[in-house]
Every structure is written in structure tokens, then in C-alpha cells.
Amino acid sequence: MAVAALDDACRRIASADNEHDLVTAGDHAHEVVRTVIDARLGAASVAAAWSSVARAALATAARLVAPGLGDWYASGSVGRGDALPxxxxxxxxxxxxxVTPDSALAQAxxxxELLGCCGFRADDNGAVASRVRFNRTAQxxxxxxxxxxxDPSADRGVVMIGLLADALPVGPAARGSIELREQAGIAVRAQPPALAAMLQDATFARAYIPSRLRTLTxxxxxxxxxxxxxxxVVRIARWAGLSCGSDAL
Incomplete structure (x- = not known):
């Protein structure tokens, strides 16, 4: 099956022993995914496999250049498993x-930087572990x-809750602590106004698909x-998951 080629690329990334090997494996994964797409594999299958590739790249990069920094999480589409190339x-x-804050930020x-060399670009909105906001101790x-x-209206609360709700640990299991997304779910379900804020954000009017008549005229x-x-759809599903305590991403 075509997706098996991406599974092999994922294993190659996970087994990289140095930065050069990781970059080479990342380049290989990007070449492989083009052939997978050409094979007309379903988008959901491609997304699940590619998300695994990206998470493997993150785990390996962290293992190679920041082994003692802490526990890493992938969020957004990569964490949810619906990322595409x-x-x-x-x-x-x-x-x-x-680990001191300055050292942690430098390592992150x-x-x-290493992930960028592998073809995995950082979040355009700056949700990256090299920023203080996303690099914290457990406490x-x-x-x-x-x-x-x-107070979800303060300090970008809705955005942060959403990021945590999508967060998936990569590499070694978290050190005996409750995962970030579980912590966020417990806290939000204890605060009905927070769930209401998440729903309001999910249903807020955004971009739309123009009608055929509008397109024609x-x-x-x-x-x-x-x-x-x-x-x-992602935001509504996230709110639903938080509301009922589902562990589904």
C-alpha cells in the first residue's frame, strides 16, 4: 500500500543518529509523500501518516539537540493527526x-532550526517552544x-486552551504527570463560562464559500x-471533546 512508504520514512526519521541523518531522512520523506499523493490515496490516510512523520521529526530533533530540556508536545493539525504536506x-x-529559562529557549x-532544515516549518502565528509562552515548567x-x-477572555485564553486541547506528547512519555490536554480539559469543564467562550469562538462567522451565482457574477x-x-469543524469538534471529556483528537 502507498502509505507504507510513509511509514518507512517515519521509521527512518525516528532512527536518525545525528542531525545530518535526520535532515536526509526528512528530505526523503518529502520526496516519498509526493509519490503517495500521486497514487491518489485518500486525504485522511495521507494526513494521518504525514502527521506521524512530523511528530517523529520533532521527537528525533529534540532527542538529538535538546535531550534534557523536557517533555515535547506537537499541537495544531500535527497533534490532531490531520496535517498535510x-x-x-x-x-x-x-x-x-x-533547566534555566534562557537555556530552554535556546535549545528549543x-x-x-533543525526541523526547518528538514522541511518542517514552524507555526506562522508563533506557537513554538522557542517562545516563553510555550516553554514552561509543569507548575x-x-x-x-x-x-x-x-478567564478565557484574558491572556489569549481561548487560543491557549485550544492549543492544549490539540497537544499530543512526542518522544518519551510525560514524567508521570497528567498530560497538558487532560489538565486543560479538567480545568475547562470546571468553568462553564470557559466552555461557552470556546463554543462562541467555534461558531464565530469567518470566511465563507461563495455561492455559484456570486462566483458567476x-x-x-x-x-x-x-x-x-x-x-x-475543527473548533466545534474541539469544543465537543472538551465538553464531554473525550480523549479523541
Missing amino acids: GSDLETLVIRSAD AHVQ EWAVGIGGWAA SGDGRVDIKHAAVDP
């Missing part, structure tokens, strides 16, 4: 208590989660499928 990569870190930046994350759930049939169709 070209999707950006949102990253979070639970920083080890014995090195990881992001700092817990304090932040409590604050965002209590204006001559402009362009549409951003992600913002007009995919993003609202």
Missing part, C-alpha cells in the same frame, strides 16, 4: 525544573491553565478551504 508545526514544552530554538503550565479557564471563485470549511 506543507502544514506548519506548533510545539509546546514542559521544561524540566533544572535549535530544535526548531507554570498548571498556573496558566487555571488562569485561562477562569463576480468572476472570483477563490476560497480558503481551511478557514471557510475545515477550521470551523
